[in-house]
Amino acid sequence: PKIPVKPQKPLIVALGGVLGLLAGVALAIVRSLFMGGIRNPQEIEAHTGLSVYSVVPFTQEQLLIEQRIAAKTPGLQLLTVSNPESPPVESLRSLRIALQFATLEAGNNRVMITGATPGVGKSFISANFAAIMAIAGKRVILIDADMRKGHIHQQFGTTRENGLSERLAGMIDDTRAIRREVIPNLDLITTGKLPLNPADMMMSETFSNLLDTLSAQYDLVVIDTPPVLVAADAAAVAPLAGAVLLVARADQTQLGELNESAKRLVQAGKPASGVIFNAMDMTRRHYGSYKYGGYRYTEYKYKAG
Ligand SMILES: Nc1ncnc2c1ncn2[C@@H]1O[C@H](COP(=O)(O)OP(=O)(O)OP(=O)(O)O)[C@@H](O)[C@H]1O
Ligand SMILES: [Mg+2]
DSSP states (O other): OOOOOOOOHHHHHHHHHHHHHHHHHHHHHHHHHHTOOOOSHHHHHHHTOOOEEEEEEOOHHHHHHHHHHHTTOOSOOOHHHHOTTSHHHHHHHHHHHHHHHHHHHHTOOEEEEEESSTTSSHHHHHHHHHHHHHHTTOOEEEEEOOTTTOOGGGGGTOOSSSSHHHHHTTSSOHHHHOEEEEETTEEEEOOOSOOSOHHHHHTSHHHHHHHHHHHHHOSEEEEEOOOTTTOHHHHHHGGGOSEEEEEEETTTSOHHHHHHHHHHHHHTTOOOOEEEEEEEOTTSGGGTTOOOHHHHHHHHHHHHO
């Protein structure tokens, strides 16, 4: 007679537990590989080989500025000017030093700001970084070269017309294309009316000649560009720049996207100089022990003040 095998309850429970745990771990790994955004700058340095030049905190104040832009409030809508002591501005100040080395090495005073995808903060960083350098006494020109949907003019309370696209189409000259002193020491070239062939324009000789002229006239040329993974011309423009910065947004940009963007820049012949890790939520608990460049400085300053 066959003796029924007693179900090995404890074994099954233990096995189930282990399997469940393994599945959970596997899921977490897969999730962070394919879906989750980058949570902290260490992940970038560990998994991409790119160095993080600056960590820019998220700030509620920028949301208020966006609301004022949406409400068409006239005037400057620039964080650096309205909130010069806010944490993102402090962080971008610290970027100065790192960049000085990168551009010196390249012998070229153009800094191109790009990123993998839309909405990571390329234009926010470009406008505020340009303003910070101007306030520090450099002669700076900011170019909105996102001729697909650039909107840097909004932060400066002006319109897009008579900007880069008209200048590259030969419809206007530099005197008209350059808005002088949008803040002291800072000149601006807006996108212009959005053209049908932005890629051709950005890859044209006219554009590279314009950059040569501007490089000679200014201490620093800051170029805001479309996302590398969306528009091929962003990578094509990179070799014209001395330093290329990739903006990655906390909890949004994925490691894969960052790696792919870096790869495209390498293929274009101009590897990324470094990453700006933007919109990091500094109030969250797991960032508590985290200290990084400008942020530590800000904290210290707030305590001292
Ligand atoms: N550190 C930050 N804190 C708060 N808000 C931010 C921060 N950085 C960017 N933002 C906001 O995120 C939104 C997207 O930023 P921005 O327009 O600069 O991105 P972008 O990469 O230039 O996007 P696009 O590719 O569409 O031009 C904007 O509303 C901006 O105000
Ligand atoms: Mg933009």
